[in-house]
Amino acid sequence: MEQDLAHDDSDKLVFLCVNGNSFEVKSSKDYLSVKGWLRGALAFWNDIHVPQFILVVIEYGYKLQPLQIPPPFIAKNNSSALEQPAFVESAINDLIINSCVIEVFEAAVIVNPLSISIQKSGNKRLILDLLHVNQFLYKC
Numbered sequence: 001m002e003q004d005l006a007h008d009d010s011d012k013l014v015f016l017c018v019n020g021n022s023f024e025v026k027s028s029k030d031y032l033s034v035k036g037w038l039r040g041a042l043a044f045w046n047d048i049h050v051p052q053f054i055l056v057v058i059e060y061g062y063k064l065q066p067l068q069i070p071p072p073f074i075a076k077n078n079s080s081a082l083e084q085p086a087f088v089e090s091a092i093n094d095l096i097i098n099s100c101v102i103e104v105f106e107a108a109v110i111v112n113p114l115s116i117s118i119q120k121s122g123n124k125r126l127i128l129d130l131l132h133v134n135q136f137l138y139k140c
Contacts, residue, residue, distance in 0.1 A: 065138040073132045074111040081114040084124075088114060091126035 038045070038058045045058055081088050095101040115127040 066136050067138050068136055070110055070133055070136040072109045074108075075113040075129075075132070077113050078115040078129065080116040080118075081126075084116055087116060087124055088126065091124075095126075 042055070042059060045055060050058075076082075077088070092101070096103055110133065112132060113129045115129055117125045117127050119125070
């Protein structure tokens with residue numbers, strides 16, 4: 001299977017070539033939602049013969065397998081998130097608008113901390129620290 005990834009250092013275009021089909025993806029600092037994009041191209045993934053496990057994840061999403069339900073846990077956000085509340089609020093609003101998360105109005109039993117990662121380019125990413133939950137998950 002022929003597969004090449006070429007990245008232009010100007011961070012403007014990424015070219016992906018799979019089985020002779022070329023795909024051009026424009027990259028930018030603007031938010032780009034990919035929700036549903038993989039599932040919408042399920043026939044493509046079947047055509048390039050990806051493993052069945054990958055097809056199931058693309059079609060239904062990745063399902064975490066808990067060994068047990070974690071006990072109640074409430075953590076404060078990390079200092080990077082506390083120092084930039086406007087970015088945190090904006091990032092969460094983007095996630096809500098794009099249906100990546102839903103807002104709940106009941107008291108949460110588990111509250112994991114948020115952090116902000118700042119790339120060399122200055123781009124920021126909101127990080128949900130699931131360290132507490134991870135210890136209760138099945139690991140292959």
